[in-house]
Structures are given as structure tokens and as C-alpha cells.
Amino acid sequence: MIHARKLSRTFTRKRGKERVDAVRGLDLDVEAGTLLAFLGPNGAGKSTTLRMLTTLLPPTSGTATVAGCDIARDPDGVRRRIGYVGQKNSASDHHRVRDELVAQGRAYGMTRARAGERADALLDRLDLQELANRTPTTLSGGQRRRVDIALGLVHAPELLFLDEPSTGLDPHSRAEVWNFILRLREESGMTLFLTTHYLEEADSMAERVVIVDRGRTIADGTADELKSELAGDRIDLGLRDAADAERARGVAARFSSEAAAAPDPSPAPAEPADTTVRIPVPNADTALPELLAAMEGAGIKVATARGVRPTLDDVFLALTGRSLTEEEPTE
Amino acid sequence: MTVRTESLAPAPVPARSPAASFVRDVATVFTREITPSVRDPLGMLLTMGQPLLLLFFFGPLLGGVGAGGGDGSWQWFVPGVLVMLTLFGPMMAGYNLLVELLGGAMERMLVSPMNRTAMLIGRALKEFAVLLVQAVLIVLLAVPMGFELYPLGLLAGLLLLAVFGVGLGSLSFLLAMKSAPSGELFYGVTQLAVFPLMLLSGVLLPMDFGPQWLQTVATVNPVTHIADAMRALFTGSFTDPSIAWGALSAAAVAAVGLTLGTRAMRKGVGV
Numbered sequence: 174m175i176h177a178r179k180l181s182r183t184f185t186r187k188r189g190k191e192r193v194d195a196v197r198g199l200d201l202d203v204e205a206g207t208l209l210a211f212l213g214p215n216g217a218g219k220s221t222t223l224r225m226l227t228t229l230l231p232p233t234s235g236t237a238t239v240a241g242c243d244i245a246r247d248p249d250g251v252r253r254r255i256g257y258v259g260q261k262n263s264a265s266d267h268h269r270v271r272d273e274l275v276a277q278g279r280a281y282g283m284t285r286a287r288a289g290e291r292a293d294a295l296l297d298r299l300d301l302q303e304l305a306n307r308t309p310t311t312l313s314g315g316q317r318r319r320v321d322i323a324l325g326l327v328h329a330p331e332l333l334f335l336d337e338p339s340t341g342l343d344p345h346s347r348a349e350v351w352n353f354i355l356r357l358r359e360e361s362g363m364t365l366f367l368t369t370h371y372l373e374e375a376d377s378m379a380e381r382v383v384i385v386d387r388g389r390t391i392a393d394g395t396a397d398e399l400k401s402e403l404a405g406d407r408i409d410l411g412l413r414d415a416a417d418a419e420r421a422r423g424v425a426a427r428f429s430s431e432a433a434a435a436p437d438p439s440p441a442p443a444e445p446a447d448t449t450v451r452i453p454v455p456n457a458d459t460a461l462p463e464l465l466a467a468m469e470g471a472g473i474k475v476a477t478a479r480g481v482r483p484t485l486d487d488v489f490l491a492l493t494g495r496s497l498t499e500e501e502p503t504e
Numbered sequence: 505m506t507v508r509t510e511s512l513a514p515a516p517v518p519a520r521s522p523a524a525s526f527v528r529d530v531a532t533v534f535t536r537e538i539t540p541s542v543r544d545p546l547g548m549l550l551t552m553g554q555p556l557l558l559l560f561f562f563g564p565l566l567g568g569v570g571a572g573g574g575d576g577s578w579q580w581f582v583p584g585v586l587v588m589l590t591l592f593g594p595m596m597a598g599y600n601l602l603v604e605l606l607g608g609a610m611e612r613m614l615v616s617p618m619n620r621t622a623m624l625i626g627r628a629l630k631e632f633a634v635l636l637v638q639a640v641l642i643v644l645l646a647v648p649m650g651f652e653l654y655p656l657g658l659l660a661g662l663l664l665l666a667v668f669g670v671g672l673g674s675l676s677f678l679l680a681m682k683s684a685p686s687g688e689l690f691y692g693v694t695q696l697a698v699f700p701l702m703l704l705s706g707v708l709l710p711m712d713f714g715p716q717w718l719q720t721v722a723t724v725n726p727v728t729h730i731a732d733a734m735r736a737l738f739t740g741s742f743t744d745p746s747i748a749w750g751a752l753s754a755a756a757v758a759a760v761g762l763t764l765g766t767r768a769m770r771k772g773v774g775v
Binding site (some may be wrong): 256272276 | 526535540607612615773
């Protein structure tokens, strides 16, 4: 559905004196029917990539075909096949919701009657019927977001781009938006390409996660793959005293997926209480019983034991030494 | 659960013939732009106040400065007011575009397959529609005061203003796109441009009494030629050479505006 090769975009600011390489040689292949989450800190090039793939911005160099059409040679073909829900609200403040939906249908070549039918169907599907004749200024954030999604779906695209669809919404509206996105996907098999900075959303909803940083792809796979390949599991053991902890570290060294299990090699959190032992392992679920048996065999009493799965933030941290969540959007 | 036959499943949008879709896209954008004014005409009614003020508070003063002289002053003044309204309306049209650019509405339309030039024309024509209503109102009120109506000349004059308005509107849209996100450039340049363009065109006062240098500056102002052409047309003349110059000026402004505006959209706009 999407094939991008060496896609790059350079912005020049201050009369050409300052060059910003927003996207540098990005390669990407997305199969039809995938739900892909595009992750990265602010300024990583997510939005710029999205704007190139949706023909809003021509690339400085590189090529991409989207929905079978070349973004540079046949932007019109791309536009007819894709939908886009931007970060900002797609409906204008002074236009009625239904009027905007009809106008959007007309923009895609529907007759007035067909555009009207389609508008009503989408109002119905997104539970917006009662807001049809209201203007967006009178709607809540969640309602406006639903209008945006409806506008992106007017022409039933085969590929839908969503830029931060759940940002700025309260938890209830976020859940509602996600609910709809997942249902939409199940029903229509539409390919969905979305950016988000909510890591847990990408983790639980997307089949494929692509992480970008400084204009390049730095990781690509399912959330589980990324986590086990790039961050790995961990077992936290709680012991009764420091002496036990020291002995436990010795035993644990055999299980560790890293050279030295003790002391805690991960740089992230401050050194935990010295009665805690952290052991990086390839798979926490299978390692935990074995580890406990080994402790038992060595005569060490384990007070608490916990298998810890890494988060996508751990993946980003492992790759870049920085945390994704440190760079919360400031908007 | 609601049961609906309407499917969300992908259905490809068919390609259309370029010419037919161009006209459609102009119509789509125009209709979208004008719908809020039709639904809530109060704003539109208020814009009618401006020409009325000019007509009643400024028009009578012209007799005193000998513009056109005596009864002919309405023949001179009415087309001038219409040119001035064209300067204000379409010139400010970019403001709406700026707002939609800062929101997400413009982006949403740019992702659609609509023709970019058609999007500029559709928007500019909405401003012209407002102007058209103002023009009808002015003419209707001026006739009892001594304005002599030449229907063909009036039609030709309005057509000239439509072309000029589309060009001016496109330039205003271009400026709005270039000035996003702050918009300062837009406000600055429009404020800076609108008064010299107006004052140096003789729309409100005749240039004939000005010093030579002022008259020379006026001849490079396209608005001067459009105002001269309008005045000729409003006296029923179709042979005056000023009409050709006016038409040329209007066409040039439209060509430059549409070319630059379309190119700016292709290069990518946004914040």
C-alpha cells in the first residue's frame, strides 16, 4: 500500500542560511490491511513524512508510491485513494457539520444527492446525527474529532492517515475514537497509518510499530518483536536483606541475558533498594520459574518476584539513550 | 446497534475529465464558501452598509470638486465605488483562507483531488458574489439620483471586475499562505497596499488635478486602468481605448495571481 524509498525533505529557513533535514532517506513498506503506528519524539519527522505521503508536501528527494500511485507523478491518483485526518480540526468554525460533509463528498466528485446520502450515513455511524446542523465551535473536543474522522471517510478511502487522532482528548473520548478506528478496520479492512505519542496506544492497538528519530526509521516490527529484540524482559526479585541480595545476584548471573547481572546494569532508574535484584532475561515468563527453582536450590528465600515486560519507551531508550516520554508535546 | 446498508468499505473514486471537473471544483468551493452567508445572512447584510455610506455621505461632495461635472458625477462616481469595493473585498479574502489554514480545513481540502486553481477561483468568486449584490444595490439607489443606466456596459463592467477580483483574491490567498502561521505579513502588506492602490487610481477623486508625478505613478497602477475602463463602460461606450487597457490590466492581475497562488499550493502550504 505504501512503498517509500530514500524519502527526504529539507526545509530552509532564514533565507536559505539554515537547513533543517526533517526527513533523511526514509524507507518504508506497508502491506494493505495493516494498522501501523508511526512513533517518534517531537521533531522526529513524523508529520513531515505524513505530509509527503499525503501529497501535501513534495519531497526534496526520494520516491514513494501510495495506494499504487506515485506521489510526485500522480498526486491526483493518490488523493483519490487516500483519506487524511490531520492533527487540527478539519471542519471550519462557521460551517455546519453536515454542510462540510456534503462539500467534502462533492470535492471527491459525488453528485449532490450522493454526497448527502453519504453525509447522513457517516453522521449516523459516528453518532453525530444530532449535531448535523451545529457549527464546530459549539462542539466538544471529542465530537469535533468524530467530525474530523467522518470527513476523512467521506469517499471510503482504501488507506486512511491519521495524525495524532487521540491527542488532546479526555480518556473517554480517546477510548471512543479508538473503538471506532478498530471497528472500522475490522469491517472494511482499510489500511490505517497513524501517528501517536501515546505509547500504550501504539503498543496495544497497532500490529506494526515504526519508530522514527531524527528523520530516519530506527525500528520497525510488531510491538512484541521490538520489545524482545531491542529492550528485552527483566525479572525483579525482592530479597529480605542485602546479604541475600548479594548471593541472589551470583545465582542470577547464569540466567542473565547480559554479561553481568549484578549490580543492575540498566542506566535508567536510580539504583533500587539494595534488597532488590534486577535480572535482564530473554523471556521473563519462562525464566521466572527456573530462576525461582535455582534460588530455592541455593537456599535463598525470595520475598517477591516479578516478570517485567519492557515498554516501547524502553525500546526507544535502548536505541537512542533518550526517553520518548521526556519530550511531551508542548502544544 | 444501528443497522445500515451504507458501507465503510473502500470504494475507489473514479477519475474525471479535466474540464468538467474544473468547473465542478469551482462550484464546490464557491458553494461551500457561500453557504454560511446564506444560512446566516446578517453578516452579508452588514457588508451592504459600506457602499450605502459612500453613496450618501461621499457622493454628494463630488459635485463640489467638479468630478465629471454636475449630473455626470454619478456616472463617474458609481463605477469608482465598485472598483473600490473590489479592492476591499477580495483583498481581504485571504483572511478567511488564513483562518482555515491555521485550522485544519484547508489541509483537508488540499488532500482531496480538487484542482488547486479551481480552489482559488471558487473562493474569490464568493467575494465577487458579495460584490455583485452590493453593485446591484448601489445601481438601484443611484438611478433615482440621476445615474444613467447602460445595461450592457454595466454587465461588461461587472465581468471586468470579476476577472480583476479573482486575480486580486488569488494574490490575497497567496499572501495568506506565505504569512502563515503568524499572519503578520498578511495584515501588514494588505494594509500597506490597499491605500496606495486606491488613492493612486483616482477611484474616489479624479487624478486630473494632481501634480504630474502623481499622474505618472497612477499610470503604472493597474487599478487606474480598470477604473478608467469601468467609467467608459458605464457611459455606454465600448470603443474607448481605456477599455482595452482595463481588460488587459484585469487579465494580467488574474494571470499572475492564479499562477503564483497555484504554484504556492503545489509547493506545500502549512504551518
